[in-house]
Amino acid sequence: MQKNVQTRSSFPWTGSHSLEGLQSLFQGASSTPERLVRPDSFDERGRWHRLVEIDGTQVAFQLDPSGIFCWGSQERMEQRQIQRALDHLFLPLPFPKKAGAHLPEALATRFLRHSPLVHLASASLGEALIKAILRQVISAPQAKKLLHRFIVE
Amino acid sequence: MDYDGITSYGFPSLETIAQLSQESLVACGFGYKARMLPRIAKEIIEMRLEERIQGMPVEMAVELLQHLKGVGRWTARVAMCDLTGEWAIYPFEDLAVRTWASRLWPEYAWPREEGAFLQTWQDINGPSTGIVTCYLLAQATLTSQERLREQPILHSLFE
Numbered sequence: 451m452q453k454n455v456q457t458r459s460s461f462p463w464t465g466s467h468s469l470e471g472l473q474s475l476f477q478g479a480s481s482t483p484e485r486l487v488r489p490d491s492f493d494e495r496g497r498w499h500r501l502v503e504i505d506g507t508q509v510a511f512q513l514d515p516s517g518i519f520c521w522g523s524q525e526r527m528e529q530r531q532i533q534r535a536l537d538h539l540f541l542p543l544p545f546p547k548k549a550g551a552h553l554p555e556a557l558a559t560r561f562l563r564h565s566p567l568v569h570l571a572s573a574s575l576g577e578a579l580i581k582a583i584l585r586q587v588i589s590a591p592q593a594k595k596l597l598h599r600f601i602v603e
Numbered sequence: 604m605d606y607d608g609i610t611s612y613g614f615p616s617l618e619t620i621a622q623l624s625q626e627s628l629v630a631c632g633f634g635y636k637a638r639m640l641p642r643i644a645k646e647i648i649e650m651r652l653e654e655r656i657q658g659m660p661v662e663m664a665v666e667l668l669q670h671l672k673g674v675g676r677w678t679a680r681v682a683m684c685d686l687t688g689e690w691a692i693y694p695f696e697d698l699a700v701r702t703w704a705s706r707l708w709p710e711y712a713w714p715r716e717e718g719a720f721l722q723t724w725q726d727i728n729g730p731s732t733g734i735v736t737c738y739l740l741a742q743a744t745l746t747s748q749e750r751l752r753e754q755p756i757l758h759s760l761f762e
Contacts, residue, residue, distance in 0.1 A: 510606035549731035
C-alpha cells in the first residue's frame, strides 16, 4: 500500500543520535517466529524499523539494539519534529519497587528485571482504534496476521 | 519505503481506509468488520477526532470514542491505552489479563467471572493496577516466546 522504493543514500535529509533506556524494546525481538508488520518491524539484525508521518511527511525511523537511532526523509525535518514523534512513540514505564510489594516475590523479581519496559505507542488515534477493532473477538496471533495483511496488502 | 535495505510500511491513512471496498476487506480476512472499518474511518475524519482528543483527559476521550458505532468500552480503552501509554485505563477484565494472572500468579484464587475479576484485580493491586497489568502482559508475551523456543517442532509449524 503506497510503497515508495528509495534507498538510504537517496534521502536528502537524515539524522542520527543515541537513545537510552529502550533496551526492553528488543527483548524477544530476535525470537519472533514470524516477521509481521505491525506497522513497525524488526529485521534479521534485530534492528527496529517504522515509518512515521510527521506533519504530512513520511519519515523512516530505525533503532539498533545498541541504542543508535537514525532517521531519513525526503523533506527537511527539524530536530524538534523528530523528538516530538519519538516522545510520543516510546514511553518508558519503569516498575516502581513499591508497586511490587504485594506481589509474590518471584513475580516481583521478574517484573523488576524487565524494568523499564517501553510502551510502543500507535502513531495516531486512527491507527490505535483500527488496531483495537482488528483485535476484537479474535486471538492475538490471528490479529497479528490480519494486521500484517491489512498494512502490506 | 525502503531504508537501508529494509522495506517499511506506513499505516494506511484514514482517507485510504474510508475508501476501501467491503469486498477487498473481506478478501483480506475481515469478516463482519469489513463494513465497520471504512465507516469508522469516515466518522473519525468527519468528527475531527484526531484533533479533538489532543490534550483531552484520557477518560473523556474514552467516553467520546464510544459514540462511534461498533466501539464499546473494551475497544475504546485498548485504543487509548495504546495511543497514550496510560495503563490505568486498560480494561483489566480482558481475557488475556485473567488468563495470565492465573498462570503467573497462581498463589491467588482469581475469580473467573469478568466483573468479579475486575473488582478483585483492582482491589489487590490498588493504585499500581495499571503498571502491574502492563508488566503482566509483557511477561506473558516473553513466556509464550520462551515456550516456542523450547518446542522447536511447534516453532517451525508456525513459521
